[in-house]
Amino acid sequence: MNGQAQDAAAAGSPLRPAPPLPAGPLPDGAPAAGPLPDAAPARGVAGSDHGGAPWALWRRQLGAVARLELRKSFLGKRALGLYLLAMAPPAVFALRAMLPRAIADPGNLGDATLLMAELYQGFILRVVVFLGCVAIFGNLVRREVLDRSLHFYFLTPLRRELLVLAKYLTGLAVSLTLFGASTLASFFLAYLPYDARLRAGFLLHGPGLAHLGAYLLVTALACAGYGAAFLALGFFFRSPAIPALALFGWEAIHFLLPPVLKQVSVIHYLQALCPVPLSQGPFALLADAPSTWVSICGLLALTVVLVAVSTLRIRRMEISYLDD
Amino acid sequence: MTAGTGGAPAAGPQAGGGAAGGGAGGGVAPGTGAAGGFAAGTAAAGAGDRIVFDDVSKFYGEVLGVNRVRLSIPPGITGLVGPNGSGKTTLMNLMVGLLRPSRGSVRVLGMATDRPEQLFRRVGYATQYDAFPPGLTGYQLIESLLRVHGYDPRQADALAWRALERVGMVEAGGRKVAAYSKGMRQRVKLAQAIAHQPSVLVLDEPLNGLDPMARAELIALLRELAGAGLWVVVSSHILHEVDLISDQVVMLNGGYVVAEGDIVGVRDEMEEQHPAQVLIRCDRPDLLAARAFAQDHVVEARMLADRSGLLLRTRDAARFYQMLNRVVVDEGLTVESVAPADADVEAVYQYLIDAEPGNGGRS
Numbered sequence: 188m189n190g191q192a193q194d195a196a197a198a199g200s201p202l203r204p205a206p207p208l209p210a211g212p213l214p215d216g217a218p219a220a221g222p223l224p225d226a227a228p229a230r231g232v233a234g235s236d237h238g239g240a241p242w243a244l245w246r247r248q249l250g251a252v253a254r255l256e257l258r259k260s261f262l263g264k265r266a267l268g269l270y271l272l273a274m275a276p277p278a279v280f281a282l283r284a285m286l287p288r289a290i291a292d293p294g295n296l297g298d299a300t301l302l303m304a305e306l307y308q309g310f311i312l313r314v315v316v317f318l319g320c321v322a323i324f325g326n327l328v329r330r331e332v333l334d335r336s337l338h339f340y341f342l343t344p345l346r347r348e349l350l351v352l353a354k355y356l357t358g359l360a361v362s363l364t365l366f367g368a369s370t371l372a373s374f375f376l377a378y379l380p381y382d383a384r385l386r387a388g389f390l391l392h393g394p395g396l397a398h399l400g401a402y403l404l405v406t407a408l409a410c411a412g413y414g415a416a417f418l419a420l421g422f423f424f425r426s427p428a429i430p431a432l433a434l435f436g437w438e439a440i441h442f443l444l445p446p447v448l449k450q451v452s453v454i455h456y457l458q459a460l461c462p463v464p465l466s467q468g469p470f471a472l473l474a475d476a477p478s479t480w481v482s483i484c485g486l487l488a489l490t491v492v493l494v495a496v497s498t499l500r501i502r503r504m505e506i507s508y509l510d511d
Numbered sequence: 512m513t514a515g516t517g518g519a520p521a522a523g524p525q526a527g528g529g530a531a532g533g534g535a536g537g538g539v540a541p542g543t544g545a546a547g548g549f550a551a552g553t554a555a556a557g558a559g560d561r562i563v564f565d566d567v568s569k570f571y572g573e574v575l576g577v578n579r580v581r582l583s584i585p586p587g588i589t590g591l592v593g594p595n596g597s598g599k600t601t602l603m604n605l606m607v608g609l610l611r612p613s614r615g616s617v618r619v620l621g622m623a624t625d626r627p628e629q630l631f632r633r634v635g636y637a638t639q640y641d642a643f644p645p646g647l648t649g650y651q652l653i654e655s656l657l658r659v660h661g662y663d664p665r666q667a668d669a670l671a672w673r674a675l676e677r678v679g680m681v682e683a684g685g686r687k688v689a690a691y692s693k694g695m696r697q698r699v700k701l702a703q704a705i706a707h708q709p710s711v712l713v714l715d716e717p718l719n720g721l722d723p724m725a726r727a728e729l730i731a732l733l734r735e736l737a738g739a740g741l742w743v744v745v746s747s748h749i750l751h752e753v754d755l756i757s758d759q760v761v762m763l764n765g766g767y768v769v770a771e772g773d774i775v776g777v778r779d780e781m782e783e784q785h786p787a788q789v790l791i792r793c794d795r796p797d798l799l800a801a802r803a804f805a806q807d808h809v810v811e812a813r814m815l816a817d818r819s820g821l822l823l824r825t826r827d828a829a830r831f832y833q834m835l836n837r838v839v840v841d842e843g844l845t846v847e848s849v850a851p852a853d854a855d856v857e858a859v860y861q862y863l864i865d866a867e868p869g870n871g872g873r874s
Contacts, residue, residue, distance in 0.1 A: 255659065258655070344629065
């Protein structure tokens with residue numbers, strides 16, 4: 188049997204007239220699709236064509252894009268590396284908890300607090316969250332351009348701005364889940380080998396929960412800010428990895444930068460929110476840390492601006508795949 | 512009916528100045544000279560119920576995509592025909608807003624192509640790109656995209672299965688698209704394009720990879736859709752396919768529209784430069800040849816090798832057929848068959864581009 192015959196056999200049945208669709212009332216704002224005659228054109232969607240914001244439709248479309256993105260990008264083999272990356276910090280703490288003599292003094296929680304602070308700022312924030320956001324957000328648009336499947340979205344009655352927003356929110360949800368869980372697990376595993384009574388006191392009556400909340404907040408802001416940056420880079424660079432590497436280097440030498448330049452690095456604001464300040468080393472140029480509200484509002488404003496840049500960019504985007 | 516991109520009514524390869532760059536493929540004159548239902552039109556003419564290209568050009572940097580295209584496409588099946596690189600895909604991508612024109616404007620049933628939220632309620636497009644979102648089955652692909660349209664889960668499910676059924680892919684719908692053959696991927700792309708029941712269906716090389724039976728079935732489906740009043744725009748570089756499918760054709764070469772309209776009309780306009788060829792099988796070809804040579808419009812009559820008929824070339828096919836009728840009635844000539852020998856798209860296209868081959872547009 189040749190290939191074409193196999194096609195026919197595999198497909199199983201010839202082209203045929205369509206059976207009628209089940210009839211019934213449509214939900215608010217739904218495109219008409221029910222008992223139309225064969226080949227009849229679909230009617231418009233309430234709201235979108237008649238002025239006013241069709242919030243119900245947009246909400247459904249956001250959900251549909253998120254569902255599709257999760258299915259094709261985050262629930263398959265492609266996401267395996269991402270999961271491994273997120274599991275790395277808890278694995279380090281779990282290994283430390285299991286190794287004999289790894290804990291010098293089980294009664295000194297200060298060791299755990301310092302180690303958590305160092306590992307969080309040096310590894311989780313700068314490496315895991317950063318690279319994770321490159322992988323998640325940098326590929327939201329760029330990968331679909333490279334594998335030539337972005338047009339499927341462009342051929343639906345979906346505002347392109349909404350597509351960017353839906354992709355960004357999906358990436359944010361995924362990154363928050365993965366790296367939030369990673370931060371949470373790391374925090375508890377850091378204190379696990381220590382005396383249970385001290386641990387409970389630290390968490391329930393001491394600064395433990397405040398530390399945890401601060402770490403989760405920083406993780407969330409890092410995902411939002413880096414995510415928006417890498418999403419935008421995906422529109423401007425054929426390979427977002429190169430500008431991401433440059434940004435990685437910039438963030439890595441942040442402690443050497445003069446105070447003015449420190450203010451244009453994301454890590455400057457994230458570190459200011461961390462609960463345990465760390466020494467920047469003997470060569471660091473010191474600068475005043477921004478206030479909590481300046482850090483939070485500044486990072487959120489940066490996020491909004493970068494997502495807006497992405498929406499403007501996609502509005503003008505053409506699909507020819509010829510340059511990619 | 513018009514041949515050309517606008518300007519003087521075109522007559523054939525030698526007529527008019529063609530388009531810039533010498534790439535007008537046969538020198539068909541620019542202009543809108545309209546004489547029929549599918550004539551190149553202006554944006555104002557029937558814009559609400561046509562697909563209108565108003566002096567549209569598209570350049571990729573220095574490279575020509577299409578240039579100075581004026582079209583007004585009515586309902587029915589319209590074939591875009593031309594060799595690879597002639598601008599077919601560019602024209603289709605402009606039609607659905609995947610590309611923006613460098614100059615001019617495109618409106619689909621009165622809608623601007625930069626408003627996908629409106630446009631794709633009524634337009635479905637199966638691209639030539641043979642790529643799909645990873646990890647999805649055929650059903651999941653279509654159902655997910657219908658959800659992006661805004662359909663609720665129940666309706667998306669029903670429409671997805673309906674579309675799969677129409678293209679004969681119900682049994683394969685649960686398998687991963689990555690495991691599909693070329694023909695099955697073509698079908699699932701078509702299913703995705705028709706799933707939301709659009710008014711305008713744009714299909715880029717839809718017959719590629721299909722076996723003969725599937726081609727026949729697809730052609731029947733397209734005819735059914737066109738019969739229901741849809742605008743079906745189909746591209747192909749295989750001319751006889753377009754001949755089979757289309758109610759009207761747009762011929763492209765090197766980024767220029769070299770002719771448009773129903774194929775017989777295009778052919779008629781070329782009679783002066785390229786006399787029509789008619790093949791007649793009859794019992795007394797020598798008698799017919801003698802009668803034919805008495806006519807001033809017959810320029811050649813050649814006996815077939817087996818002496819079973821004649822191949823005639825005439826500048827006025829209508830008068831020739833009248834003369835043939837008279838011979839049949841007066842002389843008792845027995846005619847087995849009469850058929851135009853060069854009234855198909857392939858012959859017409861060849862006439863149009865023979866003088867000046869394409870000049871490097873892209874598809």
